[in-house]
Amino acid sequence: MSVPRSVALERTLYTLAAPVLAAAPNLYPDSPVNTVVQLAGAAGLGGWFLAAKSDETGAGRKILRWSPLVAAAAIDVAARHTIGFGPYCLDALLAAGWAAAGLLVMPFSRHTRRRHRPALAAPAPAPQLQPAEPAPSPAQPDDGADSFTRQVRWLWENRGMPGRTIVVKATPHHGMPNDLSLLLRASEAGRAISGLKEDDIAAAFGVDVTDVTIKEIVRQAGREGGPAWREVHVTPDANDRRRKAPTAHEWWADRIASGPVPGSEFVKEVRDHARRVTHYISQVPDEAGEPRVNSHALAAALKTKYDEGRLFVTIDGNQILVSLWDSSPLAQVFPATRELLTPDKDGRWVTGFLGNGQPARNRVYTDRGAAHGLFVAPSGGGKTQLMGLHVAADALFGAVVWLAAEAPDEKAAKLGEYTDRYGVGALYMIRLLRALDALMEIRGEMPWEDGRVHDWDPNLPGCPYRMLSAYLDEFLSAARHGDYGAEIMDLAEKVSVKGRKYGIGIKVAGQSIYVQDGFTQLLCENLRENCIPVVLKVAPGKVGAMFKALGIPSENTPDPLPRSFSPEEAGRIERVMRGEPEPPADSNTGGAGWIVEAKQPEVLRTLFMDFKKSLDDYFPDMVATLTDYEIRELEARDLWFDWTEPPRPGEFGPEPGDDEDDDVAPNKGGGKPRGGGKSAARRDAVTSPRQALEAIKNLTDA
Numbered sequence: 001m002s003v004p005r006s007v008a009l010e011r012t013l014y015t016l017a018a019p020v021l022a023a024a025p026n027l028y029p030d031s032p033v034n035t036v037v038q039l040a041g042a043a044g045l046g047g048w049f050l051a052a053k054s055d056e057t058g059a060g061r062k063i064l065r066w067s068p069l070v071a072a073a074a075i076d077v078a079a080r081h082t083i084g085f086g087p088y089c090l091d092a093l094l095a096a097g098w099a100a101a102g103l104l105v106m107p108f109s110r111h112t113r114r115r116h117r118p119a120l121a122a123p124a125p126a127p128q129l130q131p132a133e134p135a136p137s138p139a140q141p142d143d144g145a146d147s148f149t150r151q152v153r154w155l156w157e158n159r160g161m162p163g164r165t166i167v168v169k170a171t172p173h174h175g176m177p178n179d180l181s182l183l184l185r186a187s188e189a190g191r192a193i194s195g196l197k198e199d200d201i202a203a204a205f206g207v208d209v210t211d212v213t214i215k216e217i218v219r220q221a222g223r224e225g226g227p228a229w230r231e232v233h234v235t236p237d238a239n240d241r242r243r244k245a246p247t248a249h250e251w252w253a254d255r256i257a258s259g260p261v262p263g264s265e266f267v268k269e270v271r272d273h274a275r276r277v278t279h280y281i282s283q284v285p286d287e288a289g290e291p292r293v294n295s296h297a298l299a300a301a302l303k304t305k306y307d308e309g310r311l312f313v314t315i316d317g318n319q320i321l322v323s324l325w326d327s328s329p330l331a332q333v334f335p336a337t338r339e340l341l342t343p344d345k346d347g348r349w350v351t352g353f354l355g356n357g358q359p360a361r362n363r364v365y366t367d368r369g370a371a372h373g374l375f376v377a378p379s380g381g382g383k384t385q386l387m388g389l390h391v392a393a394d395a396l397f398g399a400v401v402w403l404a405a406e407a408p409d410e411k412a413a414k415l416g417e418y419t420d421r422y423g424v425g426a427l428y429m430i431r432l433l434r435a436l437d438a439l440m441e442i443r444g445e446m447p448w449e450d451g452r453v454h455d456w457d458p459n460l461p462g463c464p465y466r467m468l469s470a471y472l473d474e475f476l477s478a479a480r481h482g483d484y485g486a487e488i489m490d491l492a493e494k495v496s497v498k499g500r501k502y503g504i505g506i507k508v509a510g511q512s513i514y515v516q517d518g519f520t521q522l523l524c525e526n527l528r529e530n531c532i533p534v535v536l537k538v539a540p541g542k543v544g545a546m547f548k549a550l551g552i553p554s555e556n557t558p559d560p561l562p563r564s565f566s567p568e569e570a571g572r573i574e575r576v577m578r579g580e581p582e583p584p585a586d587s588n589t590g591g592a593g594w595i596v597e598a599k600q601p602e603v604l605r606t607l608f609m610d611f612k613k614s615l616d617d618y619f620p621d622m623v624a625t626l627t628d629y630e631i632r633e634l635e636a637r638d639l640w641f642d643w644t645e646p647p648r649p650g651e652f653g654p655e656p657g658d659d660e661d662d663d664v665a666p667n668k669g670g671g672k673p674r675g676g677g678k679s680a681a682r683r684d685a686v687t688s689p690r691q692a693l694e695a696i697k698n699l700t701d702a
Contacts, residue, residue, distance in 0.1 A: 041073020163196025
């Protein structure tokens with residue numbers, strides 16, 4: 001068989017070069033021949049690198065093409081480092097083997113000629129599967145289509161023309177050898193495409209069903225559209241790349257927009273290295289309405305757990321901010337400072353920090369007057385800590401602060417050192433509330449600098465009195481007191497209605513705000529509307545009812561907080577196998593809860609006030625007090641004295657044995673009743689069996 005001239009020439013060159021390749025390194029080590037061989041080998045290595053990196057087909061052929069040069073350089077290096085011609089004339093044997101391999105492989109001649117080799121196997125969509133010049137399609141006349149389209153048409157017809165359609169045009173995807181797009185038309189004019197399925201197309205091209213997408217065609221200039229046309233994308237390579245190395249937009253669309261936040265579109269990702277949090281910003285179309293977020297599914301998609309407290313979602317119109325912290329911000333400790341606790345010109349100060357890192361602010365006054373307060377937390381939930389922050393903020397604002405606790409408390413007693421008045425018990429609380437009731441009347445008659453009487457306004461000059469904040473700790477327990485409870489509730493309700501106009505704010509702290517637990521509906525509404533409530537560490541079963549009592553709609557009711565924000569310790573399976581106990585859970589949720597400024601409760605962690613040290617750094621140097629005029633007026637009403645004294649004669653109604661005429665005698669202090677006691681108790685304020693029994697006794701005594 002005759003041999004091509006190029007092949008014969010290459011064989012001759014191999015035969016002549018082999019002796020030189022073996023002899024030159026041994027006889028002439030510094031000969032230019034060695035330098036030429038080494039440079040040729042370096043060129044061969046460069047050819048290998050480019051062939052391996054290229055996305056085009058034929059990489060193996062290119063590697064074979066450059067292999068003789070690389071092998072020659074390797075033999076030259078080996079010959080230069082052996083003694084003589086090496087053991088058993090190894091240099092000569094290597095050169096002879098190199099020449100023999102070249103005679104058989106012939107890369108420079110044969111491997112540069114594609115037509116002299118058999119076709120390589122390739123996936124179905126690749127053009128290599130089809131004849132170079134397929135026969136004209138019997139189902140569609142020759143319309144001058146390109147070679148790739150004609151090959152795809154031949155394949156399409158051999159697969160039975162799925163959906164009774166024909167290929168109008170096929171377009172390969174650049175850089176994706178197995179991906180292509182098809183423009184299909186019904187094989188019969190005037191018929192809609194109805195039987196075209198992804199399964200049939202996937203079977204035709206030998207790909208997965210998920211790699212096939214069918215789209216409708218809209219009519220364009222110069223091309224028809226409608227139900228007789230379809231566009232098909234076959235993308236196995238793109239989908240494989242999307243699964244292994246997706247872009248941020250693709251990852252969001254596949255993992256988030258398809259489930260946890262349906263219909264959302266990725267906008268950008270921002271990493272805050274200083275705060276160790278990653279923010280994902282997305283949005284939904286305007287016509288989609290308010291975004292819907294499944295927090296638990298979103299946490300799973302972001303490879304965390306909702307209970308870890310690392311994930312927080314903020315919705316602003318149609319935009320969504322997803323904040324994923326490296327560790328839960330709710331497990332951090334935010335020390336309180338005087339700077340944070342000092343109210344600004346609008347009366348706002350920092351209570352703590354939200355889950356998204358924003359400062360959570362409360363206020364000492366509103367545009368309607370002095371602010372009330374509502375603190376709800378179970379025992380150990382951080383209620384006294386929160387109350388201490390508010391006391392410090394009021395004191396730094398210059399307000400007079402009174403504090404009454406239902407039972408002795410170490411932290412409350414320490415706070416009492418920085419207040420104008422502090423005491424313990426229901427008796428102390430009722431005396432404090434009576435003084436507040438009288439102060440509303442007194443302040444309502446005190447003229448300002450302009451000679452007129454005004455409602456309290458911190459921005460209006462000439463006010464003759466200071467703002468006053470009264471804190472009632474464990475209020476509901478005091479409101480259930482058999483002798484004083486009903487009047488305590490009545491007076492608190494009255495102050496919550498009118499006190500704001502006279503610069504008097506009432507701050508109620510307790511473990512519940514349920515009406516059935518003793519709160520009146522009016523008191524609850526007044527406190528809610530004139531304060532920013534803070535709810536801490538509520539039991540999961542009470543979350544819904546608690547926020548319902550605060551007027552929060554059910555769709556905005558938050559999920560319960562986890563029992564701990566510390567991640568679970570790994571290795572539980574090993575501990576089970578060894579029979580070891582589980583490590584104790586870190587109960588670190590004290591001070592964590594919700595702040596309710598608007599209709600949507602926000603998760604927060606309150607500032608930490610260290611009660612084990614001196615509190616001087618949190619409070620001003622001077623404790624604010626009432627004016628001399630206010631004190632004289634309270635003394636005239638017999639309401640300003642040591643409120644820790646035992647009940648005074650006649651303070652809570654006539655003493656036993658007094659004449660009946662004494663019951664109708666006018667009381668001291670402008671005709672206002674000094675007490676009322678049980679007789680002043682409202683009939684509709686009976687909220688416990690004990691109070692009902694007392695009411696029955698009163699009726700019997702009458």
